[in-house]
Amino acid sequence: MEAQVQQIEHSPEACKASVGAVRDALYVLNGKWKLPLIVALSNGPQRFNDIQRTLVDITPKILSKELKELELNEFVERKVFSTTPVTVTYQLTAYSQSLNYVVDELRKWGVQHRERIVNSRRGA
Amino acid sequence: MEAQVQQIEHSPEACKASVGAVRDALYVLNGKWKLPLIVALSNGPQRFNDIQRTLVDITPKILSKELKELELNEFVERKVFSTTPVTVTYQLTAYSQSLNYVVDELRKWGVQHRERIVNSRRGA
DNA sequence: GATACTACTATCCAAAAGGATACTGGTATC
DNA sequence: GATACCAGTATCCTTTTGGATAGTAGTATC
Structure with missing residues (x-):
């Protein structure tokens, strides 16, 4: 019963640390709009109303709030x-580039997940 | 004014598609607990109260709700x-492995982001 | 002079997410 | 017989998130 503990690679401590790191990340990135906004701005600087049009169903109040939070966290720079x-x-900062892999994996996963859903609907 | 449009690599359409894919992904993964839960289970099957202890500040109601949603989306299997x-x-399904890269990038980003915050506090 | 554009803000409200606390039935232990 | 563990549920509440609608100041256009 105790003999096989050694074989486990992920120790409970390492696991807890990973949970912590993911929670740290989500603390800043969580919500419906932060990451989509960053993607929307990856095309280059955009104006307020342009962004609103790209994201389609975001209201100015929410957009304003989200942009302020992204500014505070140094992902976005506002220029008048x-x-x-x-x-x-509004444009992405250099620091926001550190999210490139995260965003890209999320985007790829989103694409394949949608395909999976569509296929399972077809099969059913 | 119109001459430089050709140079842009990310077309607005491609950008909108990326926004859509990221939103698709977030639709399933959004919230404070889903990804941390998946990380917590990556160690192998765990029981309800064990998970609660790993995530520390999750209440049984929330944990129950989140596990049900993860089950519905085929990330987690429940065995009695x-x-x-x-x-x-509760254990991860094969499909949940498709999130490995997403989770790993998020975890790595979380680690470096925390370091950045700590360093900027020290500098200030 | 009415309308429209810019980038928002203000107010009010609905829904969702999250959380505190208590509790359930069944078994086992003290 | 009291207590404790298991896997949750039930109830109530607060906070956050999101959204609808209207309005702001300044300019410019019709």
């Missing part, structure tokens, strides 16, 4: 141009 | 053993 009327752009 | 008292284990 004194054109007439004033234009404001 | 008619021991006395009855024991129930």
Whole structure:
């Protein structure tokens, strides 16, 4: 009963540490909009109303709130141009690039998951 | 004004598709607990109260709800053993392995992000 | 002078997520 | 007979998230 404990690679401690790291990540990235927003901005700087159009069903209030949080966490930089009327752009920071792999794996997974769902519907 | 449009690699359409894929993924994985739960189970089958102890601050109600949702989405399998008292284990399915890269990137990002925060506190 | 565009903010509200606390039935232990 | 463990449920509540709708100031257009 105790002999096989040694074989286990993931120790409970390592597991707890991983849970902690994932929770740290989610603490900053959680919610419906943060990661989609980062993807939307990966095309280059965009203005408020442009982003709203890309994300389709986000309201200005939510968009404003989410952008502020992304700014606070240094994922996004806000720039104001004194054109007439004033234009404001939002763009990704260098630090946001650290999320590239995360976002890309999530995107790939989303694609295959949708395929799986569609196929299982067809089979059923 | 229109001449430079050709140079852009990420077309707005590709960008919208990526936003869609990420939103598809988040639709299933969103929330405070789903991914941490999957990580907690990556050690092998665990019983209800064991999981609760690993995740520390999850209440049984939330844990029960999250496990049901993970079961519905075929990430987790529930097994009942008619021991006395009855024991129930939860374990990851083969499909949940498709999340390995996602989870791993998120975990790595979480680790480096925490380091960054700690360092910036020290600098400030 | 009405309308529209810019980038938002304000107010109110609904729904979901999350959480505290208590409790259930069955068995086993003290 | 009291207590404790198992795997949850039940009830109530707070917080967060999200959303609908309207409105702001300034300019420009029709």
